[in-house]
Amino acid sequence: MITASQLRAARALLGIDQKTLAAMAGVSLPTIQRMEASDGNVRGIIDTLTKVAEALDKAGIELIGDNASSTTGGRGVRLKDPTPPS
Numbered sequence: 001m002i003t004a005s006q007l008r009a010a011r012a013l014l015g016i017d018q019k020t021l022a023a024m025a026g027v028s029l030p031t032i033q034r035m036e037a038s039d040g041n042v043r044g045i046i047d048t049l050t051k052v053a054e055a056l057d058k059a060g061i062e063l064i065g066d067n068a069s070s071t072t073g074g075r076g077v078r079l080k081d082p083t084p085p086s
Contacts, residue, residue: 001041001042001065001066002041002042002049002052002053002063003038003040003041003042004035004036004037004038004039004040004042006063007032007035007036007042007052008036010056010061010063013061014056014059014060014061016059018032018033018036019032021052021055021056024055024058024059025048025051025052025054025055026051026055027048027051027052031044031048032052035052057083058082058083059082060082060083
């Protein structure tokens with residue numbers, strides 16, 4: 001699961017706009033806009049959510065879900081070393 005707030009925070013950490021994230025994930029700009037306008041958990045086609053999550057992961061973003069290991073135990077994003085290009 002990913003929340004709209006996590007998605008916006010992830011973009012902010014990377015310093016990218018919605019259009020750039022859409023291109024990175026191979027989805028449309030309106031899709032990213034809808035995802036970020038959601039309340040709570042982002043809903044949508046699993047394939048689309050997976051593409052966005054994978055694009056963020058490759059860019060160095062780790063999405064942290066409820067009860068996942070973190071210093072505070074809350075939701076958020078964590079900046080990590082990006083995956084080297086293959």
